[in-house]
Amino acid sequence: MASERITPRTLKGFRDYLPEAMIPRERLIESAKAVYRSFGFRPIDTPAMEYTEVLLGKGGGETDKQLYRFEDKGGRDVGLRFDLTVPLSRIVAQHAGQLERPYKRYHPGPVWRGENTQRGRYREFVQCDFDTIGTESVLADTETVLVIHELFRKLGFERFSIHLNHRKLLAGALESIGLSEHAADVLRALDKRAKIGDEAVAKEMAETAGATDAQSRAILELVSVQGSNDEVLAAARERVADSERGREGAELLAQVLSGMRAAGVAEECVVLDLSIARGLDYYTGTVFETVLDDLPGIGSVCSGGRYDDLASTYTKLRLPGVGASLGVDRLLAAMEELELLEARPSPADLFLPLFDAQRSADYLALATRLRRAGISVELYPDAKKLGAQLKHADRCGHRLALVVGESEWAAGTGQLKDLVAGTSEEVTLDGLEATLHARLSS
Amino acid sequence: MASERITPRTLKGFRDYLPEAMIPRERLIESAKAVYRSFGFRPIDTPAMEYTEVLLGKGGGETDKQLYRFEDKGGRDVGLRFDLTVPLSRIVAQHAGQLERPYKRYHPGPVWRGENTQRGRYREFVQCDFDTIGTESVLADTETVLVIHELFRKLGFERFSIHLNHRKLLAGALESIGLSEHAADVLRALDKRAKIGDEAVAKEMAETAGATDAQSRAILELVSVQGSNDEVLAAARERVADSERGREGAELLAQVLSGMRAAGVAEECVVLDLSIARGLDYYTGTVFETVLDDLPGIGSVCSGGRYDDLASTYTKLRLPGVGASLGVDRLLAAMEELELLEARPSPADLFLPLFDAQRSADYLALATRLRRAGISVELYPDAKKLGAQLKHADRCGHRLALVVGESEWAAGTGQLKDLVAGTSEEVTLDGLEATLHARLSS
Numbered sequence: 066m067a068s069e070r071i072t073p074r075t076l077k078g079f080r081d082y083l084p085e086a087m088i089p090r091e092r093l094i095e096s097a098k099a100v101y102r103s104f105g106f107r108p109i110d111t112p113a114m115e116y117t118e119v120l121l122g123k124g125g126g127e128t129d130k131q132l133y134r135f136e137d138k139g140g141r142d143v144g145l146r147f148d149l150t151v152p153l154s155r156i157v158a159q160h161a162g163q164l165e166r167p168y169k170r171y172h173p174g175p176v177w178r179g180e181n182t183q184r185g186r187y188r189e190f191v192q193c194d195f196d197t198i199g200t201e202s203v204l205a206d207t208e209t210v211l212v213i214h215e216l217f218r219k220l221g222f223e224r225f226s227i228h229l230n231h232r233k234l235l236a237g238a239l240e241s242i243g244l245s246e247h248a249a250d251v252l253r254a255l256d257k258r259a260k261i262g263d264e265a266v267a268k269e270m271a272e273t274a275g276a277t278d279a280q281s282r283a284i285l286e287l288v289s290v291q292g293s294n295d296e297v298l299a300a301a302r303e304r305v306a307d308s309e310r311g312r313e314g315a316e317l318l319a320q321v322l323s324g325m326r327a328a329g330v331a332e333e334c335v336v337l338d339l340s341i342a343r344g345l346d347y348y349t350g351t352v353f354e355t356v357l358d359d360l361p362g363i364g365s366v367c368s369g370g371r372y373d374d375l376a377s378t379y380t381k382l383r384l385p386g387v388g389a390s391l392g393v394d395r396l397l398a399a400m401e402e403l404e405l406l407e408a409r410p411s412p413a414d415l416f417l418p419l420f421d422a423q424r425s426a427d428y429l430a431l432a433t434r435l436r437r438a439g440i441s442v443e444l445y446p447d448a449k450k451l452g453a454q455l456k457h458a459d460r461c462g463h464r465l466a467l468v469v470g471e472s473e474w475a476a477g478t479g480q481l482k483d484l485v486a487g488t489s490e491e492v493t494l495d496g497l498e499a500t501l502h503a504r505l506s507s
Numbered sequence: 508m509a510s511e512r513i514t515p516r517t518l519k520g521f522r523d524y525l526p527e528a529m530i531p532r533e534r535l536i537e538s539a540k541a542v543y544r545s546f547g548f549r550p551i552d553t554p555a556m557e558y559t560e561v562l563l564g565k566g567g568g569e570t571d572k573q574l575y576r577f578e579d580k581g582g583r584d585v586g587l588r589f590d591l592t593v594p595l596s597r598i599v600a601q602h603a604g605q606l607e608r609p610y611k612r613y614h615p616g617p618v619w620r621g622e623n624t625q626r627g628r629y630r631e632f633v634q635c636d637f638d639t640i641g642t643e644s645v646l647a648d649t650e651t652v653l654v655i656h657e658l659f660r661k662l663g664f665e666r667f668s669i670h671l672n673h674r675k676l677l678a679g680a681l682e683s684i685g686l687s688e689h690a691a692d693v694l695r696a697l698d699k700r701a702k703i704g705d706e707a708v709a710k711e712m713a714e715t716a717g718a719t720d721a722q723s724r725a726i727l728e729l730v731s732v733q734g735s736n737d738e739v740l741a742a743a744r745e746r747v748a749d750s751e752r753g754r755e756g757a758e759l760l761a762q763v764l765s766g767m768r769a770a771g772v773a774e775e776c777v778v779l780d781l782s783i784a785r786g787l788d789y790y791t792g793t794v795f796e797t798v799l800d801d802l803p804g805i806g807s808v809c810s811g812g813r814y815d816d817l818a819s820t821y822t823k824l825r826l827p828g829v830g831a832s833l834g835v836d837r838l839l840a841a842m843e844e845l846e847l848l849e850a851r852p853s854p855a856d857l858f859l860p861l862f863d864a865q866r867s868a869d870y871l872a873l874a875t876r877l878r879r880a881g882i883s884v885e886l887y888p889d890a891k892k893l894g895a896q897l898k899h900a901d902r903c904g905h906r907l908a909l910v911v912g913e914s915e916w917a918a919g920t921g922q923l924k925d926l927v928a929g930t931s932e933e934v935t936l937d938g939l940e941a942t943l944h945a946r947l948s949s
Contacts, residue, residue, distance in 0.1 A: 071560055073601035073821040076585060079556060081598055083605065084549035084612065091540075091550050098533075103878045105855035105885025107526035108533050112631050113555065113587075113617060114521060114575075118513055133556075135577030138621050143518060145555075156523050159515035163525065165902045167888060169854070170526065175555060179580050189554050202888035204867055211875070320867075327868030328875040379515040412611070413547035425646055425762075426769030429653070433770040436545045436657070443547025446609060446644035460607045 078180070078188030085462075088410040089397060093220065094173050094193060097391055100216045101171040101195050104208060109170045111152035113177075117142040119155055122378040131178040145177040149194045149390070157198055158379035166199025166384075173393075187394070196388025198375060203317050206351040206371055206387050207324035213355055213367050213389060214330050220396075221405045224358035228338035231318045232349050232370070235342060237311015238304055242283045247274030252342040255288060259340075263289075288340035294322055297337040314350075321351060349373040351387065357399055366396045409462040413441035414505055416458040416466040416484075422448045427474060431494065438498040440505070459484050465504065469494070520622070520630030527904075530852040531839060535662065536615050536635060539833055542658045543613040543637045546650060551612045553594035555619075559584040561597055564820040573620040587619040591636045591832070599640055600821035608641025608826075629836070638830025640817060645759050648793040648813055648829050649766035655797055655809050655831060656772050662838075663847045666800035670780035673760045674791050674812070677784060679753015680746055684725045689716030694784040697730060701782075705731075730782035736764055739779040756792075763793060791815040793829065799841055808838045851904040855883035856947055858900040858908040858926075864890040869916060873936065880940040882947070901926050907946065911936070 075081060082090060098108070117134055121144075134144040146152055149172045157164060173193040180186045195212065197205040210227055217225045235252065239245045250273035254266045261269075263285050270276035270284070290300045298319060305311025318337065325335050343352040350371030357366060369389025376384050400406050417432055419425070432442040443463070445454045451468065458466050468480040479497070481504070482489045492500050517523060524532060540550070559576055563586075575587040588594055591614045599606060615635040622628045637654065639647040652669055659667045677694065681687045692715040696708045703711075705727050712718035712726070732742045740761060747753025760779065767777050785794040792813030799808060811831030818826050842848050859874055861867070874884040885905070887896045893910065900908050910922040921939070923946070924931045934942050 069565070070822070071564060071820055073561065073597045073818075074558065075554055075601075076556060076558060076579075076583065077581070079554035081554070081602065082550075082552040083598075083602060084551060087550040087552055090552075102855070103883040105858075105883060107854050108524075108529040109526060110524040110529055110532075112517055112521035112523070113619070114518060114631070116516065116518060119515065122513060123511070133577075133579065135575075137518075137575065139519070141518065155515045156525075159517075160523065160525060165899055169885070177555070189556070197888070200888045202864075204861065204864070204871075204886070204888040207867075207871065208886065208888070211871070215878070324867060324871050327871040329872070376515075378513055380512070412549050413544070416547075419646065422644075422646070425649075425766060429646075429649065429766050429769040430771070433653070441545040441547060443611070444646070444650065446639070446642045446646040446650070457607055457609075 076188075078182040078186075080187060080189075084412070085410070089400070089406045090191070090393065093393060093397060093400070094191070096219050097193050097216055098171065098173065100212060100219060103215070104169070104212055106169040106171045106195050106197075106212075109153075109156065109172050110174060111146070111149075111156055111172070113145055113175070114143050115146060115152070115155070117144045119379075120144045120146060120151055122151070128178075131180055133177050133179055147178050148176050149174060149192050153194070153196060153198075154376040155379055157384055158376040158382065161380060161382055167205065167386075168198045169196070170198075171195040191393040193391040193393055194388060196386050198384055198386035198388075201385050203320045203351075204324065206317070207321045207328075209369065209387050209389055210321060210325060210335070210351075210353060211328050211330070213353070214325070214328075214334060216367075216391075217355065220400065222357065222403075226334055226336045226356050226358060228336045228341050228354045228356060228365075229318060229321060230337070230339055230341040230352050231314035232342075232352060233310045233314030234301055234305060234318060234339070235314070237308035237314055238284065238287050238301075238339075240308040240311065241305055242280050244274060244276060244280055244284065247276070249346065250274035251276065251284065253344050255284070255340065256342050256344040258288070290339055294332065294335065294337045297339065298322070301337075301339060317351065343368060343370050347372045347374075353389070357403070359403055360399050363395055363399055365392070366399060367391050409464075411462050411464050413443040413463065414465065415440060415442045415501065416455075416461075416463040417442055417444045418451055418454040418458070418466060418468055419445045419448045420451070420468075420470045424471075424474065428469075431469070431497075435498060435501065438502070440498065440501050455482070455484065465501075467492075467497075518630075520624040520628075522629060522631075526854070527852070531842070531848045532633070532835065535835060535839060535842070536633070538661055539635050539658055540613065540615065542654060542661060545657070546611070546654055548611040548613045548637050548639075548654075551595075551598065551614050552616060553588070553591075553598055553614070555587055555617070556585050557588060557594070557597070559586045561821075562586045562588065562593055564593070570620075573622055575619050575621055589620050590618050591616060591634050595636070595638060595640075596818040597821055599826055600818040600824065603822060603824055609647065609828075610640045611638070612640075613637040633835040635833040635835055636830060638828050640826055640828035640830075643827050645762045645793075646766065648759070649763045649770075651811065651829050651831055652763060652767060652777070652793075652795060653770050653772070655795070656767070656770075656776060658809075658833075659797065662842065664799065664845075668776055668778045668798050668800060670778045670783050670796045670798060670807075671760060671763060672779070672781055672783040672794050673756035674784075674794060675752045675756030676743055676747060676760060676781070677756070679750035679756055680726065680729050680743075680781075682750040682753065683747055684722050686716060686718060686722055686726065689718070691788065692716040693718065693726065695786050697726070697782065698784050698786040700730070732781055736774065736777065736779045739781065740764070743779075743781060759793065785810060785812050789814045789816075795831070799845070801845055802841050805837055805841055807834070808841060809833050851906075853904050853906050855885040855905070856907065857882060857884045857943065858897075858903075858905040859884055859886045860893055860896040860900070860908060860910055861887045861890045862893070862910070862912045866913075866916065870911075873911070873939075877940060877943065880944070882940065882943050897924070897926065907943075909934075909939075 132144045254269040267281040302315045348370040352370035354365035355367040371387040432444045435442050466482045477494050481492045696711040709723035744757045790812040794812035796807035797809040813829040874886045908924045919936050923934045
């Protein structure tokens with residue numbers, strides 16, 4: 066028999082989430098959804114599996130290599146989604162007639178990439194995107210940034226900043242410098258600046274975009290401008306004064322900034338940062354990244370921007386929009402490091418040991434009463450020794466236990482034990498709901 | 508360009524969930540999770556993809572044919588999970604050292620089966636299981652049934668019944684009748700009773716289990732016993748009086764019933780039903796199905812039972828437990844038919860039209876204030892004509908809109924429009940939170 070057993074194991078690059086890991090994930094995603102909903106975003110879901118042709122579009126990129134792709138039993142060439150943007154593009158094209166625009170949707174869900182796992186990356190991970198599609202209004206950009214701000218505030222981050230830039234501002238600057246023909250190459254090089262430094266960026270720009278020394282210097286100078294947001298904006302305006310696009314980009318950024326102020330966002334939470342480019346070709350307007358000031362090294366935990374044309378792969382309908390993607394795994398790692406996660410998430414508000422199986426009915430009645438009052442209760446199912454039951458409760462992360470033995474049932478009382486502090490107090494079962502509510506909210 | 512476009516489409520057997528479909532799904536799953544948590548269950552998640560060997564175990568069943576199976580880029584034979592029980596078995600075997608038992612987990616997640624789609628079945632669907640593993644206590648069975656009861660109550664079902672039986676009672680009865688050698692065949696035939704009728708069941712039992720006419724009659728008589736739970740129990744006890752297993756099954760059922768009473772569950776919500784067998788070989792104790800009294804035809808919407816040994820495929824550790832699986836799609840279809848779903852789920856509590864883009868800052872400030880007070884607000888991003896904005900709000904399912912134009916800003920007022928009733932009233936912006944809270948809770 067033993068020899069027939071199969072070794073229980075997960076695939077390389079995949080992992081299980083046991084409760085200790087899953088509880089904070091679930092809470093994070095719930096928090097994100099609640100914030101999205103508070104701005105009127107609505108949920109969607111799409112299949113894990115799609116036609117490869119639909120997933121890859123014109124293809125040719127890194128995604129082709131990472132795609133989990135196979136032939137299904139009907140001979141179809143299919144793959145697993147590798148992001149939530151492609152399904153969004155497909156869905157808005159496919160259901161265009163049914164979708165009211167602006168269309169505000171959020172979409173939490175797993176995606177799969179057969180990536181190299183050496184850098185601590187997983188092949189299955191959760192994204193949590195939100196987008197507003199079908200409007201060119203800068204107010205939608207502002208609200209997108211507000212969503213991010215509100216979410217990070219709700220999650221308990223005290224020091225974070227959303228770095229903002231505008232692709233038209235960058236494009237205008239490249240026009241002024243005479244590099245607009247090679248904008249894509251320049252922006253691709255600029256995106257690596259934090260990693261490889263100015264010199265290597267200049268070298269790459271010379272190679273891929275044919276940038277002269279003077280051009281490189283001008284662009285690197287622009288993206289290095291520091292100061293208050295007003296100062297950075299003034300410096301940027303000066304440099305793009307002769308480009309209509311550039312002036313437009315600066316004006317739109319100014320509007321986002323003033324919107325953030327109107328919503329009461331502290332100045333230091335939003336940073337004009339002319340070095341942000343978000344290499345992805347499809348961004349055309351506002352672009353942003355979110356940096357945790359106490360952990361700058363982990364990079365952006367929430368990024369996105371505005372695009373002109375989301376779904377041109379599938380439809381002639383022009384669909385501009387703006388959105389962002391939350392890096393759930395990176396964010397959880399950061400929250401753990403910053404001790405923003407509850408150290409011992411409790412399985413329930415109260416642990417109720419079972420003293421005597423003959424009394425099951427009383428325990429069930431009590432547990433039901435408390436649950437109806439909004440207090441979650443884990444009732445232990447076996448009448449083991451109290452010590453063993455409390456040890457189990459402690460190991461599972463419970464904080465409060467209510468011990469009701471034979472004499473307590475008779476007296477209508479219980480011993481309320483604080484498993485963390487190691488203290489105990491007598492409580493009456495009558496009115497227990499109020500006692501527990503007070504205790505749990507303190 | 509147009510000729511290069513890719514037709515946006517989903518695979519056969521797969522579907523998109525647009526907000527109208529996704530909002531009730533999300534709410535249902537949230538409700539289930541909240542009820543599970545109130546009993547101390549904790550969430551887990553496992554990878555969508557596993558080694559085929561792990562998924563199929565000894566294999567040989569229907570699942571082999573339905574499995575989405577392929578070779579990954581590392582040459583591994585992999586597949587997509589087809590239920591949440593196999594990953595649960597694998598996880599408890601693999602992480603046995605880390606898991607405190609009893610181990611109470613819930614797991615909402617998609618599963619994939621390459622099923623025949625003709626019967627309206629989908630190839631991707633969501634399950635929402637919960638299990639208690641590592642205890643033989645009947646109290647765990649009782650709490651499992653209580654979870655189901657509480658969930659259906661919370662979802663708004665008024666007429667539903669949980670049908671209970673015990674495999675040991677059935678086994679005892681088969682012993683008495685002299686059919687225990689062929690228990691599996693008999694139970695398989697019995698499970699089809701509702702579909703094919705007594706005569707066909709008797710015929711199948713004769714063919715597969717060699718049952719005589721008298722034996723068939725005896726077993727069919729047993730499973731047809733009707734009456735109050737006490738009457739059914741008494742009748743069952745009588746018939747299994749000479750079987751120890753049978754007596755044990757009856758006693759355990761009696762305990763579940765008395766536990767349900769102790770928890771205040773109405774008698775008519777729990778039905779002893781000796782015809783329930785749950786064909787799956789691994790059930791060994793209490794088995795149950797949940798029937799919607801107003802829609803009996805759709806079958807069980809939540810089923811499960813007790814098993815002796817969950818993970819013998821992967822470990823020599825004996826892991827008894829009890830659990831259930833919620834049929835999310837079937838339940839949603841039922842809720843729609845019974846009009847238990849909100850007809851027009853609103854994207855937010857309030858729709859705020861934008862009268863004048865120059866006033867964006869004021870609208871943003873107002874929206875922020877309301878959101879901070881727990882009122883969700885969708886701010887329209889474009890200063891289109893009011894009629895167009897309100898039409899959009901109506902189409903999206905909004906119920907309330909607050910119109911604040913230039914004169915209203917000056918006066919500190921707004922027009923609160925009920926888009927369903929078609930009424931309007933003047934409100935002051937000062938103290939608007941309280942006005943809206945009162946309106947929303949009415």
